[in-house]
Amino acid sequence: MAGTVGSRAAGQPPFDLPLPLPFGDPAAPGPVNPLLPQHDPNPAPRAGELVRLQSKYVWTEDANFVHGVPMAASLSLEDYPTLEWLTITLQQQYDVISNIMVALSRHFNHLAGDLLQPLVDQLAGLQATLDNVARTVAPVVGGPVFHPLDPVARGAEFLAMQTAETALRTLDQIRDGLFITLRKMFDSPGTGNFGTPEGVERYRLLYATLPVPAIADVIHDDQVFARMRVAGPNPMVLRQVRDSLPANFPLDNRGYQSVMGPGDSLSAAISQSRLYLADYAELGPMASESATYKLLTGPGYNTAPMAAFAVPAGGGELQAVAIQCGQDPGRHVMFLRPDPGAADRYWGWQMAKTVVQVADFNHHEMFSHLARTHLVTEAFCVATRRHLGVNHPLNVLLTPHFEGSLFINELATYLILAPELTGDLILAAQLDDIIAGAGQARLGWDFYENMPPSEFSARGVDGAQLQYPYRDDALLIWTTIHDWADGYIRTYYQSDGDVRDDFELTAWADEIAGTGKVKGFRRIDTSEQLADVVAMIIFTASAQHAAVNFPQKTVMEYPPFSAGIASAPPPSDLTGNTEPDWVRMLPPLLTAIAQLYTLDSLGSVLYRPLGDYRTNHPPFPNAFDDPRIVGPGGPLEQFRSALQAVEATINDRNSGRDPYTYLLPSRIPTSTNI
Structure with a gap:
């Protein structure tokens, strides 16, 4: 990952992180005392801080190839992931890259052997670095006595950051080298599928150290x-x-x-x-x-x-x-x-x-996934940073739901939408059409119309005659999140008048609807409407993203079942087609490798499940300390208890249906952090 911290110009790689890596600010304050701005007895510093943040978080409509879509022009240090997240992701990246290189060396050695050997040697040395990351990070993220102002603790965190950055840079070099090597392999005539073996077996052979997805059997x-x-x-x-x-x-x-x-x-x-x-x-x-x-x-x-x-x-x-x-x-x-x-x-x-699966893959990746979870959430994150004071109750609530979002969007839009990178390799359309399609899907998404009850009704899929696991589980989660949002909001907003008098909230809503271009969004007049709005933001960043993200690994990464490109046109005759005709539709192995790498990466990292409200600063204290929220029987305890009940209900449902696990609360990250 090369580039500069803060750079988000299209065409530039996103990251060239300085030493130490900015994974959290150890001097950052802990939980704050939530106050509505109209009740804040010391408004001047709060207003001054918002002015500073508005100069720090600036909108652009030309960030990393996503033209016309409002996003943050740059990232700040606090937008980068935690050391916890980094260690999980580094190990996953090692596993999937190692699997690809072993598969190529083992099964396609006549082309890959000499080209891959330097990378194989480099990868072998990386495991020792990853072990060192685990050793240095453990005292920082799990040490019971860590304190951000303790010089020894600060030194441990600095060492962990340096070690993690070394691993990150090495892994990026290996990944880039792997894809350069693959392009060289394709320079040889007739190597679109690396020769033999033919048929579906060539895709199974890509799984050398990772298990072949179960979907491959059906x-x-x-x-x-x-x-x-x-x-x-x-x-x-x-x-x-x-x-x-x-x-x-x-x-x-x-x-x-x-x-x-x-x-x-x-x-x-x-x-x-x-x-x-x-x-x-x-x-x-x-x-x-x-x-x-x-x-x-x-x-x-x-x-x-x-x-x-x-x-x-x-x-x-x-x-x-x-x-x-x-x-x-x-x-x-x-x-x-x-x-x-x-x-x-x-x-x-x-x-x-x-043909249907290829179309669904394209619709999923650019519309349902990238545009309608990642890019939508970014608009709310940027507006929250710019217009809600750090001690605004909604900022305190929503910040954990934005954890890692700007960072992962920066990385995803670059790796997916840059020329000759994964989106260009995996999807059939020309890159300009892919980018335009994603942008139109984001700008055409209506906030209120897509609240789950309304969205299901609009599509006519809310009737009991249709067995619909996603709908049934999504509504359970929606109700649970909505109850939590309502309980939290009514702790701070005693009346609808409090909502209307919240001038930070008004500025926030105006910017989301205007500069942020979230269709259908408008000013908020009542506590009930605010509960709907907050529930929808949380649902989109957590549950909706989980529902479309994690099937990428279990369902979508195996090209004979799901791919973004067909190598032959749709069939034109009802009869006379053969298995070789179907096989010719499957994507080339370069596409399959890019698909395996990308979707396994996106679908393997589960970090901080729904209901986990911690800050990003070691030792990661809870984001809330208001006894009205965290006290016995309070809204947070009720929310976590309700999530446990939802988990039990879904597990019970799964005993009587083909299991649907993507909306189990334990498998829903709190934020869009992958």
Whole structure:
């Protein structure tokens, strides 16, 4: 990671961290006494500090390639991660990079051996450095007697920072060297897939020291494919068909009954609210009808398919019905889910499912994940830094939910959106279209319309007839977070008048709606509205991000099941397709390696679960010390107890369904810190 602290200009690598690494400020104060600004008896220093912060946190709409989206122009020292986070992430990075190099050396040695050997030697020496990081960090992050003003403790932290930075720089050099080596391997003619082995096996062989994801054993399972719409990485696309299907999706009753049986009908499924559609038209230019070509990955395809799903007439899990591989029925035939014995249509159906999975991957990464969790949260974080005093009750509450967010956004937007880096390698569209798509998704996201109860209702997926694990667990979490936000807020705001008189809150809301460009946001007039707002910010930064982030490792990193690029166009014939035709759609191994590295990295780091409210400064004391909040039976205790109850409820649900674990409170980080 090279660059300068504070630099966020597009085209510049994000980090060149000085010694010592700025992972926390040991002299920073502990918990503050929360006060609304209109009640603060000493307003001048508070106002002066906000002026200073507004010069420190400046908006830009040209940060790290995300053009037109308001973000922080630079990072400050307190925006960098803790030593705890760094040690976890360093070990994960070592594991995934080591796995890739071992796999290449073991299975593709005819190309990789000589090129990789210097990196293999460098990686072997890094493990000793990581062990040293663990030894030096432990007294800082876990020492019971650590005090930030103790010279011995400060020296220990300084040593830990130096050791961590050494490991970080070495690891970055190895990672950069690995991808340079991969590009050299692709300079040889005919090495797009490094030669043999062929078929799906070449993707399994990339898992040399890491386990092959369990999803690899069910990549063609129709029930798994349908379940992805309600319990997968991107459970935000499915919509109920209300009245009739779109004119450009000509599924008729005969076709419907060929899949769902003569005891059901298309009209009955619609009238009984059992028919659903996943339509990827929103992808726009990211889903070109023609091939794109990139030097490192060759031709790539991604269209905007439409896929119909139905709940059987007698109830049960969602079933796949039909797929059209693009928006124009004149160009794309309708694939109907075949009976198990219909061998002539089996591989055409598998190819059509791959088209849907590629579109869903693109929609997930740029829209549901990057734009609608990371970039949305950034706007609230920057406005909070600029307009809520450090002792404002909402600043005290929200700061732990922003922990690491600006840092990870800086890193993610650079590594994903810079030319010839991971997004360019993993996704089919040209980079300009990818960046534009993410920006439009962020700016088009409406704050109030996306509150879970409203969002589910708008898509028509709030009915009990649809088994929908994401919805059911998300509503549990939403209610729990909302109760916590309401209890916290009413501790400090005794009336709606207190809300309206809070001039820092007013400035905060105005900036989020204006400079921050959060669609639908507006001034806040009541305690009830404020509870909704705070709950939504917390939910988006924690639970919503967890729901779309952690399936990247378990579901999305294995390309035969989920990929962002197809290497061949969608099928055009219902019959006559073969397994080799399907295999030709799978991405090249350079894409697969970039996908494995990126998604394993993003899906492996679980840090500070929901309800963990600590500061970022050793020895990491609690963020709250107001007895009205932390006292026995107070709002925080109630929140943590409610989270334990939610955990038990979800575990109980999982005993009677295919397990959905991404919204277990113990697996939801408090912030978007990865």
